[in-house]
Amino acid sequence: xxxxxxxxxxxxxxxxxxxxxxxxxxxxxxxxxxxxxxxxxxxxxxxxxxxxxxxxxxxxxxxxxxxxxxxxxxxxxxxxxxxxxxxxxxxxxxxxxxxxxxxxxxxxxxxxxxxxxxxxxxxxxxxxxxxxxxxxxxxxxxxxxxxxxxxxxxxxxxxxxxxxxxxxxxxxxxxxxxxxxxxxxxxxxxxxxxxxxxxxxxxxxxxxxxxxxxxxxxxxxxxxxxxxxxxxxxxxxxxxxxxxxxxxxxxxxxxxxxxxxxxxxxxxxxxxxxxxxxxxxxxxxxxxxxxxxxxxxxxxxxxxxxxxxxxxxxxxxxxxxxxxxxxxxxxxxxxxxxxxxxxxxxxxxxxxxxxxxxxxxxxxxxxxxxxxxxxxxxxxxxxxxxxxxxxxxxxxxxxxxxxxxxxxxxxxxxxxxxxxxxxxxxxxxxxxxxxxxxxxxxxxxxxxxxxxxxxxxxxxxxxxxxxxxxxxxxxxxxxxxxxxxxxxxxxxxxxxxxxxxxxxxxxxxxxxxxxxxxxxxxxxxxxxxxxxxxxxxxxxxxxxxxxxxxxxxxxxxxxxxxxxxxxxxxxxxxxxxxxxxxxxxxxxxxxxxxxxxxxxxxxxxxxxxxxxxxxxxxxxxxxxxxxxxxxxxxxxxxxxxxxxxxxxxxxxxxxx
Ligand code: 6R9
Numbered sequence: 001x002x003x004x005x006x007x008x009x010x011x012x013x014x015x016x017x018x019x020x021x022x023x024x025x026x027x028x029x030x031x032x033x034x035x036x037x038x039x040x041x042x043x044x045x046x047x048x049x050x051x052x053x054x055x056x057x058x059x060x061x062x063x064x065x066x067x068x069x070x071x072x073x074x075x076x077x078x079x080x081x082x083x084x085x086x087x088x089x090x091x092x093x094x095x096x097x098x099x100x101x102x103x104x105x106x107x108x109x110x111x112x113x114x115x116x117x118x119x120x121x122x123x124x125x126x127x128x129x130x131x132x133x134x135x136x137x138x139x140x141x142x143x144x145x146x147x148x149x150x151x152x153x154x155x156x157x158x159x160x161x162x163x164x165x166x167x168x169x170x171x172x173x174x175x176x177x178x179x180x181x182x183x184x185x186x187x188x189x190x191x192x193x194x195x196x197x198x199x200x201x202x203x204x205x206x207x208x209x210x211x212x213x214x215x216x217x218x219x220x221x222x223x224x225x226x227x228x229x230x231x232x233x234x235x236x237x238x239x240x241x242x243x244x245x246x247x248x249x250x251x252x253x254x255x256x257x258x259x260x261x262x263x264x265x266x267x268x269x270x271x272x273x274x275x276x277x278x279x280x281x282x283x284x285x286x287x288x289x290x291x292x293x294x295x296x297x298x299x300x301x302x303x304x305x306x307x308x309x310x311x312x313x314x315x316x317x318x319x320x321x322x323x324x325x326x327x328x329x330x331x332x333x334x335x336x337x338x339x340x341x342x343x344x345x346x347x348x349x350x351x352x353x354x355x356x357x358x359x360x361x362x363x364x365x366x367x368x369x370x371x372x373x374x375x376x377x378x379x380x381x382x383x384x385x386x387x388x389x390x391x392x393x394x395x396x397x398x399x400x401x402x403x404x405x406x407x408x409x410x411x412x413x414x415x416x417x418x419x420x421x422x423x424x425x426x427x428x429x430x431x432x433x434x435x436x437x438x439x440x441x442x443x444x445x446x447x448x449x450x451x452x453x454x455x456x457x458x459x460x461x462x463x464x465x466x467x468x469x470x471x472x473x474x475x476x477x478x479x480x481x482x483x484x485x486x487x488x489x490x491x492x493x494x495x496x497x498x499x500x501x502x503x504x505x506x507x508x509x510x511x512x513x514x515x516x517x518x519x520x521x522x523x524x525x526x527x528x529x530x531x532x533x534x535x536x537x538x539x540x541x542x543x544x545x546x547x548x549x550x551x552x553x554x555x556x557x558x559x560x561x562x563x564x565x566x567x568x569x570x571x572x573x574x575x576x577x578x579x580x581x582x583x584x585x586x587x588x589x590x591x592x593x594x595x596x597x598x599x600x601x602x603x604x605x606x607x608x609x610x611x612x613x614x615x616x617x618x619x620x621x622x623x624x625x626x627x628x629x630x631x632x633x634x635x636x637x638x639x640x641x642x643x644x645x646x647x648x649x650x651x652x653x654x655x656x
Contacts, residue, residue, distance in 0.1 A: 023428025101332025140189025163308025254278025272479030279472030387526025419473030522551030
């Protein structure tokens, strides 16, 4: 968050009375949740979800921080997202308007979705997938991604979706960590106007002899030549298409695991965050209704996230579908075949609610407002933002040029771990403050603590965001590592506080401003990346001796990955000889893409002779950040060797 942005002229936006009159969110929700936290969540659960068996105790926190919500309740998430809407007479309502990047389309009604999910569930069962088996999903943004997730949910087989932009290496570690029995993938998907293969990465990920994977189910999307391994690989259309259209959804315990989703932490090893069925679904359904204000009979909703991230899980699949809403799903990039593609889609489907990321808004700002103004976007009535802080300039631009100066914007703070939205304005209720996520939503409690762990409420003082009460969609742990769960989230400020890892402050009106990560996690275009993970990818390259990575602020992507690398002796000599420094930087960037995925490619790699370290050997990233952000170098007195920074600076100037 830049200081200039805070000092600019102050605009706030009071709710429009017409919007407020139809809004699902109300002021009374805050009071109800405040008066009876568990009673409030019990009510939400009964109002919004169909239970096969009613629950008894709403929250069992006796084994904190391991929560159990809706104890004894039984439900089926897929039934709640699909079948019950058909039973209620909405089978003809469109669930998904799919828009492929090349312009092909599919319209999937709730009745179609019920048939597709049932067939996929039958097919998975015929391949030996049963309740409790884990399934990896590695797909582009095509309807089969949502269908596969719902089929798993139906069976009670936790899914582990791996973002299609992750490499074979990353896929391999995630498959092994969760011991997935099956992988669902496709030949490829369309990206920037061309088919881009996916299946070869699955083949590479499964090369290891001890893989737990028995079968690979392959959706045909692009028609590219695809190698199929005899006895292991099957085409989706051969197995799913002929399967029976009827499948009985069995109820599962409220605490049955629904999915695992890996996210970057402060160490090199990604964390398998896992969520269970009842609480997660309740909070997704509730937040889609009150924050995205979904009115299923008239809204056309569009969340532009990829299904491989938590936003895609909660706000493409579970939240909107639990509400029976109609949504758009788009496969490709915003500039294919032209920079107005998104706005063309908004106009074509009459999108009313749009949920996207600040990095996208800043990109559109750069492209200029004369692009969106070429399209009729009068259908839009609400805009959302997620993934990173949205600076007030981008917020105001978003409101003006996308929202036609009339749409409220909800800046929603939450995490993979929280499962659903936690801090956000309520549209139609709160007076909007550009750049601020404002307040915990009804049912959620947060505070800001100082270094000593004391809560404070003074304005403009920076502290650490913590959550002070358990919430239904909270993570239930880290897959296979309960100790890491306690250590990461419940120990920094003692067992009473969930430590989110974000800095925060209040403004004079009591609004919360999120200020970015306070740990070694970077946020690049709304994607979480860990410094340690990229460092370990770099040192796995034979020419690299040591590496340090920092997130430097970047106007477009929020943060950008900057790496400082010390080469091995042989590599230095070689590079000097043939003057191949530039090639080497490219080689290292490509290596990171291969190890983790293209999103983790450093924007900048600086070859340096030394790294700044404290006497105890800890790398002082703060100083490297100063270099990466072109700032005056800060305090170097705790360095073991204070001349290191000048060595680095000189080297860079000489090398530039
Ligand atoms: C949903 C999602 C979580 C981290 C989180 C924070 C940042 C997300 C934000 C935001 C400021 C917002 N973050 N939303 N920061 N304002 N509205 O993004 O999950 O990928 O796990 O990232 O993203 O730093 O801690 P995830």
